[in-house]
């Protein structure tokens with residue numbers, strides 16, 4: 125099942141990477157050309173590319189770009205320098221577990237490739253393309269499996285989503301928004317409610333943009349309006365993405381996700397988390413072990429460079445929060461929708477077996 129108007133945030137163009145600049149949407153659709161791995165690291169930190177899966181896909185190409193710049197022809201020295209490239213990319217995002225997963229997979233591909241450095245470089249490019257394609261296929265599968273997890277309702281579904289776990293946050297199609305897209309294509313969806321997602325407005329700028337581009341009815345609400353909408357019976361289920369899922373099913377995602385999970389429970393609504401298995405950290409027992417990055421207070425104090433509070437105000441700006449597994453109705457992966465407590469039954473993605 126594919127969307128009618130596909131969006132691909134990360135595109136390999138012959139010898140460089142092209143990223144949709146996600147900071148400029150929806151006003152401008154700009155493409156950023158990336159030819160060096162250091163520039164990709166900055167692009168991830170600046171959130172030109174964001175969303176756990178998209179960061180992972182971009183980082184796979186980032187490893188190749190870094191490898192391409194290494195002059196060493198001696199294998200051991202080359203692999204050593206590649207570790208340094210990997211570390212710079214790894215340090216760009218502490219919670220997006222796909223990033224570590226992709227980097228480990230790329231390093232493993234390099235180590236396991238027999239032959240000279242030129243051969244390793246070409247395998248790295250092929251592996252990056254494979255990771256990208258796999259992520260896209262995974263999103264289609266998540267979209268499909270998500271249909272079984274959605275509630276049966278007398279009317280068409282009204283789904284609420286947070287932040288952007290759409291095509292822009294993946295290789296394409298999306299995870300949470302992939303479930304929304306598939307429901308739309310199956311003619312089961314009435315509309316999607318997008319929370320604006322303070323402080324960076326990924327819901328308003330990105331999720332609403334994706335929906336409008338595709339003709340999916342979208343209603344934007346501020347983050348504080350979700351409780352009211354649920355109380356008014358306007359929402360049938362909540363579906364969100366994840367930055368990292370612990371082995372016990374605890375979910376770390378964009379700050380505000382936990383609040384929505386509590387609200388969904390209070391209103392007896394399914395709370396669904398859609399994510400590829402590469403987002404599950406099977407080595408991490410619970411969400412308490414996952415750290416959340418605190419971002420610059422200027423993201424809160426200013427809206428598009430305009431101050432919204434007096435000088436002297438202090439800020440707390442965590443990027444993500446942790447939703448305990450007991451609040452999650454189902455986790456939708458490429459292998460199907462399951463209860464968080466059954467996560468351990470799923471097959472780990474190849475590099476984690």
Ligand code: MRU
Nearest residue numbers: 174175176287289293365366378
């Ligand atoms: O801070 P962001 O915009 O990278 O946050 C993104 C999310 O919270 C997504 O839900 C998550 O990364 C999953 S993307 C498939």
